[in-house]
Amino acid sequence: xxxxxxxxxxxxxxxxxxxxxxxxxxxxxxxxxxxxxxxxxxxxxxxxxxxxxxxxxxxxxxxxxxxxxxxxxxxxxxxxxxxxxxxxxxxxxxxxxxxxxxxxxxxxxxxxxxxxxxxxxxxxxxxxxxxxxxxxxxxxxxxxxxxxxxxxxxxxxxx
Amino acid sequence: xxxxxxxxxxxxxxxxxxxxxxxxxxxxxxxxxxxxxxxxxxxxxxxxxxxxxxxxxxxxxxxxxxxxxxxxxxxxxxxxxxxxxxxxxxxxxxxxxxxxxxxxxxxxxxxxxxxxxxxxxxxxxxxxxxxxxxxxxxxxxxxxxxxxxxxxxxxxxxx
Numbered sequence: 056x057x058x059x060x061x062x063x064x065x066x067x068x069x070x071x072x073x074x075x076x077x078x079x080x081x082x083x084x085x086x087x088x089x090x091x092x093x094x095x096x097x098x099x100x101x102x103x104x105x106x107x108x109x110x111x112x113x114x115x116x117x118x119x120x121x122x123x124x125x126x127x128x129x130x131x132x133x134x135x136x137x138x139x140x141x142x143x144x145x146x147x148x149x150x151x152x153x154x155x156x157x158x159x160x161x162x163x164x165x166x167x168x169x170x171x172x173x174x175x176x177x178x179x180x181x182x183x184x185x186x187x188x189x190x191x192x193x194x195x196x197x198x199x200x201x202x203x204x205x206x207x208x209x210x211x212x213x214x
Numbered sequence: 215x216x217x218x219x220x221x222x223x224x225x226x227x228x229x230x231x232x233x234x235x236x237x238x239x240x241x242x243x244x245x246x247x248x249x250x251x252x253x254x255x256x257x258x259x260x261x262x263x264x265x266x267x268x269x270x271x272x273x274x275x276x277x278x279x280x281x282x283x284x285x286x287x288x289x290x291x292x293x294x295x296x297x298x299x300x301x302x303x304x305x306x307x308x309x310x311x312x313x314x315x316x317x318x319x320x321x322x323x324x325x326x327x328x329x330x331x332x333x334x335x336x337x338x339x340x341x342x343x344x345x346x347x348x349x350x351x352x353x354x355x356x357x358x359x360x361x362x363x364x365x366x367x368x369x370x371x372x373x
Contacts, residue, residue: 056347056348062332062352064348065349068348069356072357093253095254097371173217189215191220193221194224194227197225198228198231200356200359200360201359201360204360204364204367205363205366207367208364208366208367209367211368
């Protein structure tokens with residue numbers, strides 16, 4: 056294994072650990088548990104799952120791997136606070152989209168050459184990237200992993 | 215910058231983001247807020263901060279950079295559940311140790327050659343590492359970052 060492959064493997068492993076743990080935990084929750092607030096007055100479980108789907112659905116765009124599948128989720132789960140939502144998708148829909156958004160990413164990551172993780176991502180200009188080469192696709196993956204872990208820690212309080 | 219330096223910078227940046235955010239949030243909490251449970255019946259803020267200090271205090275040992283400074287924290291915050299603790303360190307002590315444990319890591323990481331992140335860590339045998347080179351020091355850093363983000367997500371509920 057070359058250096059880039061070892062790095063990509065370590066980073067994708069850290070990502071998959073969080074995706075798998077959150078997915079398994081989601082499967083273990085009843086719909087009623089998922090609809091509860093994580094703590095009194097805080098976000099509901101369904102809101103956090105929708106929020107994570109919305110963030111991960113736009114991930115392929117940042118990596119240059121294709122468009123998002125659920126543009127309506129951007130408005131509901133990224134631009135609206137939980138308490139402001141009129142119509143939230145059903146738990147059934149959210150559970151399905153959790154699976155499909157991560158299956159898509161998994162397939163895309165498997166096809167991606169390890170060296171590509173060190174390349175510029177789509178939210179950076181060539182000029183900025185020349186100055187800050189550590190703000191690459193890998194850094195997006197690492198920060199998405201932290202973001203997922205952050206909300207998984209909150210979701211765990213539903214049980 | 216060579217490949218190893220770029221990778222180390224991206225990974226250390228992801229780590230520092232979580233350390234800095236958690237540290238600032240901790241500074242913004244009163245002692246009374248820190249002593250509250252993150253949700254009814256769940257761990258207290260002080261327990262989670264002590265738990266993070268205990269895990270990060272042993273981090274230099276795993277990287278081969280020196281012994282832990284607070285062995286007593288291993289018993290209190292890693293082997294005892296919050297509800298089983300008789301004498302918990304004061305908020306003042308925890309706030310001080312939060313700072314010192316991360317200052318020590320920061321200095322150690324600054325001195326560490328970027329290539330070292332791809333080397334074997336102290337909990338792996340040479341034999342296992344030959345089979346799984348992605349289970350290197352970098353992977354420990356990535357998993358510690360996720361672990362910190364997980365508990366930071368919970369601590370945020372104290373406000």
